[in-house]
Amino acid sequence: xxxQQVKQRFGIIGNSTKLNYALxxxxxxxxxxxxxYIQGESGSGKxxxxxxxxxxxxxxxxxxxxxxxxALPEGTINSELFGHDKGAFTGAVDNRKxxxxxxxxxxxxxDEIGELPLETQSRLLRVLENGEFIRVGSSKVQKTDVxxxxxxxxxxxxxxxxxxxxxxxxxxxxxxxxxxxxxxxRPGDVVLLFQxxxxxxxxxxRQEPLDLTIDGEQILxxxxxxxxxxxxxxxxxxxxxxxxxxxxxxxIIRKYLPARAENNxxxxxxxxxxxxxxxxxxxxxxVLIDLKKDVSELRKVVFxxxxxxxxxxxxSERTRTNITRILSKDTPAADTAYAQTQPQVEENIYHHxxxxxxxxxxxxxxxxxxxxxxxxxxKALLKNNGRRKRAAQELGISERTLxxxxxxxxIEN
Numbered sequence: 226x227x228x229q230q231v232k233q234r235f236g237i238i239g240n241s242t243k244l245n246y247a248l249x250x251x252x253x254x255x256x257x258x259x260x261x262y263i264q265g266e267s268g269s270g271k272x273x274x275x276x277x278x279x280x281x282x283x284x285x286x287x288x289x290x291x292x293x294x295x296a297l298p299e300g301t302i303n304s305e306l307f308g309h310d311k312g313a314f315t316g317a318v319d320n321r322k323x324x325x326x327x328x329x330x331x332x333x334x335x336d337e338i339g340e341l342p343l344e345t346q347s348r349l350l351r352v353l354e355n356g357e358f359i360r361v362g363s364s365k366v367q368k369t370d371v372x373x374x375x376x377x378x379x380x381x382x383x384x385x386x387x388x389x390x391x392x393x394x395x396x397x398x399x400x401x402x403x404x405x406x407x408x409x410x411r412p413g414d415v416v417l418l419f420q421x422x423x424x425x426x427x428x429x430x431r432q433e434p435l436d437l438t439i440d441g442e443q444i445l446x447x448x449x450x451x452x453x454x455x456x457x458x459x460x461x462x463x464x465x466x467x468x469x470x471x472x473x474x475x476x477i478i479r480k481y482l483p484a485r486a487e488n489n490x491x492x493x494x495x496x497x498x499x500x501x502x503x504x505x506x507x508x509x510x511x512v513l514i515d516l517k518k519d520v521s522e523l524r525k526v527v528f529x530x531x532x533x534x535x536x537x538x539x540x541s542e543r544t545r546t547n548i549t550r551i552l553s554k555d556t557p558a559a560d561t562a563y564a565q566t567q568p569q570v571e572e573n574i575y576h577h578x579x580x581x582x583x584x585x586x587x588x589x590x591x592x593x594x595x596x597x598x599x600x601x602x603x604k605a606l607l608k609n610n611g612r613r614k615r616a617a618q619e620l621g622i623s624e625r626t627l628x629x630x631x632x633x634x635x636i637e638n
Contacts, residue, residue, distance in 0.1 A: 226281070228252070235277055237270075238421055239414030243406035247274065250403050255281035260353065262398045263376040265405030268455030271376040274403060275334040284372055287331030290324050295340035302345055304361045313362020325358055325369050332372045338398065339379035339390060346391045349373075353397050373398075408450040408457060416442045418454065422461035433471045435464065436625060440475035448482055471623060599634040602627070606636065 228248060231237065237248065254261055255278045263271045272291055279289045297305050304313070308323030324333060335341075341349065352358050353373060357366050375398050384390035408415060416437065423435045437445075450456055460481045468477060605616040617627040630636075 226252070231277060231281075235273060235280075237273065238418055239411055241406065241411040241414055243404075243410055244414070247403050247405055248277070250401075251277050252281060254278065254401050254403075256283065258372060260372070260398055260400045261374045262400070262402045263374065263405060264402060265376070265378065266407045266451075266453055267378045268453035269405045269407055270454055271405055272334065272336060274405060275332070275374045275376065278374060279332040279334075279372075282332070282372070284331050288328050289332050289334070290328045291334040291336065292324055293336045295337040299342055302342065303348065306345065307348060307358045307360055309361035310363040313360075317362065320360075323358075323360065325352060325371055326367065328371045329369050330371075332374060335373065335375045337377055337379075338375040339377040339381055339384055343389075343391065346394050350391065350394045350397060353394075408453040409448075412446040415445045415448075415450070415457065418457055419445055419461045422458045423465040426462040426465035430466055432465055435468070435473045436471045436623070438472065438474040441473050441478050444475045444478045444482070595634075598630070599636070602630055602634065603636060606631075 226234075228245060231248060231252060237244075251261075251274050261275075261278060263274050265271045275291065276289065279285060292306075294302070303309075304317075304321070304323065306323050306325055308321050308326050309317050311317055311320050335349075348358060352369065352371075356368055356370060358369060359366055381390050381395050381399075385392045385395050408418075420435075420437060423437075426432070427434050445457075452459075463481055464473060464477065601620065602616070605620050606613070609615040609619065613627055613631075614624055617624045620627065622630075
């Protein structure tokens, strides 16, 4: 399995050098039994790397258990990890397996390993060295066969110097370290990730697809993203749900960014002469997002044409029912079905309009739809003194579509 296949399988988006190196390291170490130590900031996607290592390893058919060590109460953490016997403490009414016993034959992922108390660190060291553990309240040594993957956003060397983390455990854990880059070191991936998250939110909540402007992209690339991918996803979903217009510029993005974390460094752009390193999958996401916008605009146009027809006509009503059934489903399959039936639907609509308005049309009147469309665009621009945004709103189309039509018909403001 190559790098692009791994990205596609596990939903990894981006093509930065540091991200690719981390993924390649995870792919190489996966078939081994080495203990892996994943270091990265909160929200950078460390758990995704642990899943990649497990799924590409010989243990992929065994259990995979992910544990946030910082979320376990200190008083019961040993019981959670290693289990307990009945009567070991108040409330221990029965024997209970711990995570290390339950994960036998598989992989256990210990996130925020730096949060473990020193006593638990000693127990973990014994598991790493001998594969042995003892339940709380028991004297019986038990065996477990688990692969341990750990992660932290702390500097464990500093924790060792402060006597907050065992030095022998640190060197035992860091057999093979993987550094997951923070989002601020992947500026070229930020815009694509934002578009993907916003697109997913628009699909989920049936909102209009977003059109991110150039200055909006610059704001996203310049921001430091202290919460990394988790923060970016939250903001993308907020924008997709709360903003009414489809055009998202810098001012709109800035409303959702905390000012105290903003980075004033200029955005990093590739020189035009350098070869692009964008993958085919990244390009596919961009094309898919643009296609969704076009389909949304097409729905508005077709529904507008249907609304202008006479509801009493049985033939028109059948046409309306068929096309409404197709357009009411926001799925790629529905969009494909619409594309396949579009010529027939258009022929039916134009045939109905022609019959209805035949007596009102002069013999010398131009019946070209393109001519009528151009005439309406010119009138809208003239009425609004060349203001394209207002003209687009009055025509019921997006600015992007209006720009394309102005260029198509060579219209001068």
